[in-house]
Amino acid sequence: MAGNVTGVVSPAALNAAERSVLFEAIRVGDMPKIQALLKDRPGPAAESCNDIRQTPLHVAARYGRVPVVNYLIGRCKARADALDVFSDSETAPFAAARHLQFDAMLALARSSRAVAQ
Numbered sequence: 509m510a511g512n513v514t515g516v517v518s519p520a521a522l523n524a525a526e527r528s529v530l531f532e533a534i535r536v537g538d539m540p541k542i543q544a545l546l547k548d549r550p551g552p553a554a555e556s557c558n559d560i561r562q563t564p565l566h567v568a569a570r571y572g573r574v575p576v577v578n579y580l581i582g583r584c585k586a587r588a589d590a591l592d593v594f595s596d597s598e599t600a601p602f603a604a605a606r607h608l609q610f611d612a613m614l615a616l617a618r619s620s621r622a623v624a625q
Contacts, residue, residue: 521552531558537573546584554584562592562603569600569616572609581619588616 522530526545530553533541546553554564565586568576577600580586592598604612 550584569604
């Protein structure tokens, strides 16, 4: 069942500057920086949103960052079925498909099958 990213702030959530750094690191695929930012707070950070209300997984899928997709799903427990908050209609697999990121689509499909089993 798809769900919305709520935007609820927890004590472990990233501040605005950290979110900005995280989303830029995801866009360029900087795994060491992503891992450093998410090391102690993988869950809340994986549910954070950027300024256009996309989750880290949406951005990783959009730019085809397969190692980031796998890390966010595996370590951070990011949900591939989470809807972006802005349009309330785009999942990470849809973002990958819309931007022709076939390897990211495959990684997301594999993660969905693993969860379903």
